[in-house]
Amino acid sequence: MGNVLAFCETSGDKLRTNALANITFARQAAEKHGGDVIVVLVGKAVSAAGSAAAAYAGKVITVEADALDNYMAETYAPIVARIAGDENASVVCATASATGKDLVPRVAALIGAGMASDIAGITGKNQFKRPILAGNAYSSVDISTDVICVTVRQSEFDPAAELATAGQVSSAEAGDVESFGAEVVRVESSKSDRPDLNDADVVVSGGRGMKNGDNFKVLEELADLLGAAMGASRAATDAGMVPADWQVGQTGKIVAPNLYIAVAISGAIQHLAGMKSSKTIVAINKDAEAPIFQVADYGLVATWEKAIPELVEEIKKLKESQT
C-alpha cells in the first residue's frame, strides 16, 4: 500500500486547470495502490491555492518560501522528493506540462523511481498506456520499481470533480532553498490577457498559410472575441511569424480544448498529435484535400482572407444582438 503524491501547478490563489486531470489520474492510481491522494503545492504563496486544492483531495501539503517564487527543477525537485518519502508515496505524478515534464524525471532520479512519461491511461497497478509514433499507436509500459513517477497527459483524463467534504491542508518546511545551488536571476515573460494555451476552453491556431506574422492579427481578433488562446503550427512558429510558445503539436503543446479552430494548417500528423483530442475541431483551409479535414468536425474550404473577416463580423453581430 502506498499513497499517491500529486504535484499540482497553481496560478495565484487557484489551482491551474491542468491540475485537475492530474488529480483524476492520482485517484485512479490511489485505488490500485490502496492509498490516499495527497496534493503538494510549492511556491512563494500557495496557501490560498491550498484551500482550493482541498476541494479535490483529502490531504494537501503546501510548501512556501520566497525563493520558490519561480519554478526551478533544482529547487522544487528535492522538496517533492523529500515529501514523497515522508508521505510514503508509491506514486508521484504531475501533469505533462512544461513544468511537469521538467520536474518529474528529476524527482524520479532523486528517489530511484522508475518513470513513465506522458501517460494516457493506467491499465494495472504499475502498468500504463502511453502514446507513441506521434499519437498513432499506444505502448504498454510496466514499471518494476517500488516507487513510480508519472507525467499525465492532460487531454486523456477528465477534470476531477470536487469531493463531498473538503480535505485537510497542512504545511511543510521548504528547507534551505538558497543552498540548493540555483537561483532565478531574471524572468522575462510575455504579457497577455488571453488564457494560457494549456488551460484555454477555445484555441484559435494559424499555420503557414497565414503567410506572415501581421496576418495573424485577424486570428487574434477572432480569438479575443471568443476569449480564446492563440496557437500555431510549427511551420508558423519556425518561420518566426508568431512566438515559439504558441506551437501546438508533438514537439509543442498538447491541448484538448472544447473548441479548436485550425486556420491554414494542413494537418500533418505532428500537429494532429497536439490537438486531435479537442472536443470540437473546426478547420478552415483553401485545399479541400488537406488532411486536417479528416479530423475536423466542421470544415470550411475557403481562404482565410475571405472566411475570417466574415466570421469576425458575424460573431460581432451576434454579440451585439445579445447585449
Ligand SMILES: Cc1cc2nc3c(=O)[nH]c(=O)nc-3n(C[C@H](O)[C@H](O)[C@H](O)COP(=O)(O)OP(=O)(O)OC[C@H]3O[C@@H](n4cnc5c(N)ncnc54)[C@H](O)[C@@H]3O)c2cc1C
Ligand atoms: C520531428 C518533427 C516534429 C514536429 N513537430 C511539430 C509540432 O509539434 N507541431 C506542428 O505543427 N508541426 C510539427 N512538425 C512539422 C509538421 O510535419 C508540418 O511540417 C507542419 O505542421 C506544417 O505546418 P502547416 O500546416 O502550418 O504548414 P503546411 O503544411 O505548409 O500547410 C499550410 C496549409 O495552409 C493552407 N493555405 C495556404 N494558403 C491559405 C489561405 N490563403 N487560406 C486558407 N488556407 C491556406 C494550405 O492549403 C495548407 O494546407 C514536426 C515535424 C517533425 C519532423
